[in-house]
Amino acid sequence: MAKIAYLLLCHKDPDAVIAQARRLTSQGDFISIHFDRRAHAADFARIRSELQDNPNVAFARERLRCGWGAWSLVAATLAALEAAVEDFPRATHFYLLSGDCMPIKSAAYCHAFLDSAPVDYIEGHDFFESDWIKTGFKEERLIYRHPFNERTQKRLFYLTYEAQKRLGVTRTVPADLRVMIGSQWWCLRRSTVEALLAFCRARRDVMRFFRTTWIPDETFFQTLVRHLVPKAEIRNRTPTFLVFSDYGMPVTFYNDHFDLLLGQEYLFARKISSDAMELKKRLGEVYAEDRTEFAMTGEGRRVHAYLTERGRVGRRFAPRFWERDASLGAGRELMILICKKWHVAKRLAARIQAEAGIPAVGYLFNEVEEGFPDLGGIETTLTKRHRHRRALLRLLMDHFDTDRLVICVDPSDLALIEDFAADRCETRILELECGFSDAYLRGHAARMGLAAPDASDETFARLAPTLRADIAFEHQAIREAGLAAVGQLREGMPPEAWSDAVAKFLAIDAETAGRVLEIPYLFSD
Template sequence: MVQIAFILLTHKDPETVIRQAARLTAAGDCVSIHFDARANPNDFVKIADGLADNPQVTFAKKRLKCGWGEWSLVAATLEAVKAAVEAFPEATHFYMLSGDCMQIKSAEYAHQRLADEQCDYIESFDFFNSDWIKTGFKEERLIYRHWFNERTHKWWFYKSYEWQKRLGITRKVPADVEMMIGSQWWCLRRDTILKVLQFCVDRPEVMKFFSTTWIPDETFFQTVVRHVVPEREIRSRTLTFLMFTDYGMPVTFYNDHYDMLLAQDYLFARKISPTAKELKTRLGTLWGEEGMAFPISNEGRAMFGFLTQKGREGHRFAPRFWETEATLGRDRALYVVVCKKWHVAKRLVEQIRTRSDLPCVNYLFNEEEELPPLGGIEKTLEKRNRHRRALLRMLLEYHRSDRLLICVDPSDFDLLRDLTSDKSETRILEIQTEFSDDYLVGHAQRIGLAGHDSPPQIYERVLPTIRYDLRYESERIRDAEFEHFWRIREASGLAGNAEPLAQFLKIDTDTAAEIAATHYLFSD
């Protein structure tokens, strides 16, 4: 039977800590608390008094003064772990939490999840070869000694680093220890915890090494667990859902995130806004619920990226540096069909291909459509987009033509701006289609904003955003006022579409009418 010992590090808000511990222990689990010795001592007294009658709560015997990026955070965690091991002999799992975390599943679900697979959950990536660290110090975290807190003693922190670097005073990572890195929010089995504690006793030189590394809470447990547990028993992930902004700051969750949080494949989430009282209330009752089903759609990260990146995408209008001198040629013409529904654009292109000698390719910058051999530049989408004018020039030469038709997704606004800035003539035809709710649901699933099992509330929130986004893409193209621009619409019918199609392709109206009359052109 699973019993979780929650390792709770906290430094503020005693009332919240008391409520959190009471909730977690109500389902038969237990809590070990380390309260920062730097914090208000009266707050600790409130917590100790408020939980004095709860036998499922214990406290670290030694309270440490903690600082961000310091060894003290790991030392405090170890103190809370030792207290939990001693106080709760029946605990099968030890789960690291903070005061900003809250459950997003029931205890029943969490216990079953942990019982189903005998493994440890801890992010554990190769320190030197992974890209887990995005910016700033990397190997400098390890090979130099860090005695000072970077936030409270910034001058001393960087001066000591500069002196060591100038004098060449470095050190090596312990030879038999493979350095790993990952999130500090882990869930470990009891046997693993006992092995980690024994490692701390057996390897004082490793403990000494970590004690002067920078941000060791992202490396210590991640490294030691890999050292004492077989890789097959480790899942390199956390069970706590957290996200970061582009600026490296944790994403905060609010009242309207409830349904999204429950649909993620995690047991807890951080961090919950202190002002999100409704969310805290709803999540607060969740841990004790029984018989609840939790359909997992796991769209949280994709949705966050989708919503936050709008406004950043498509705003790089300057040509790439390797294309500043490249051009398709003043006497050449590029025909661009812009359509969100790729199958509609491809049907139109097929009709154009059969009724003219205009060389056509589809979404060559969006999908791995097979192209003729062009010396390797055509092999990957990355290469195609990196050298797109060169690619188009080579396609023109391959087809021995001064004209070429391609398809472009309307989200690729920077591509359209880039192409229209070329010396060649760029002619653009936008195909405006209707978007039913069913289509938008499928679109949301295709791009990872929702899953087949997502609850209706997810779609109620996502569909208006997607519909607005598609409308915005079209309006942005119209507002650009491209010189050679035409539009056909699903609602316009044959009479309204033949003329702009004829002008776009420079063909007679009868041929354009035959193309526009394709009865299945706009079918989904």
């Protein structure tokens, strides 16, 4: 009978990870866990402590800092795979899962399904000839080197890309490989996995190639499996049910999707909402059942497409999710930088993203920035952003595949700040208190339309006291609002105080906070 070693890639919610490990191993299978190194160390320590007495649980020997679209996701998968191969010699299959996945069939069904045919389940389509990539980069993913992460190091990512493009510096795909592309989620037999790991050790040229390929988790395993395994022994499909919206965002499943999910011809589903506790409980009970018969219709994607189209023509049979759930959700962290000088907050936000790996955006409720991701239309105007503020942040977190987000807010937006502070998510606030020279206030008055840039000294002298008082009043109102978790970073403070404030704000260690603050010009105009 099949014995499955599940490979779990996760970065949050230690309670869910512990529950998943216990659920999957309770039926005699195994699990190898890679917990993102960017996550809190205390969360990982708790997972290890809770699972240390379970012989069917292993951990990747190396924890990596993972980033969307980066090689680190493949490296983390390989680390979990190597640990599983070494620790679980009885495992016949290796099944890749994320922390958002849940079984939609019983363990008995999964074992019977895998025993029914000696094949691997992994999606793969010809990279160049198929239309699997709908928009954006295609051959650019392969022919150029991408040493930087597009999400966290956007400027360097596009700078190196443009430089290679301008200079005509390209590379060729390893001659003996036909690059394939498909879903990240797969289930492979032990013989395939052992051959794949041996290939990785022998072909350093291939490893170097994929290490600087953009989004390699969609091409690495898909290419190598078809290089190593006869076509007849591969089923060109993922064993995990997932649906993508027209905007390339994974659809999230909630409590009322139970019957829909059980009817799909898959073993697991992704991604399940962290708030769908009833759905998780019911699916966990199904997994423990002995039954191997399920009535399957396989209509999930068609139903989603149908309901989506009804929304487009104004005929909706259920409320939008921002009407249904007015919260960012428990377990998520929103960190708000408050500063009157927008360039100062943006500098710090950029450093946070680069050094701490936490996605950060600028004054999204004050200015329509260029390069903002397409989130289905609610991001197009400031009016829409304010109206659907929580929906906007939820979509941003899903876009960045994170539960932690940094945003910048002007101190005049006290109502917005109070609204987010009252959310069920964990909200932390850091005030950046700047000095305001006469030159800055002149520019500020011009931006507000109070005075022309070349206004006389006499005109400016009448405005300056009021401008200073307004700024002081805004900060005072924030302090008197009784908001929890408010820290200050004042211009002129000693560096040690800066580091402590940033470490508490981001919940990171002092060393990382120090790297974030390696910007001597932070408050410069």
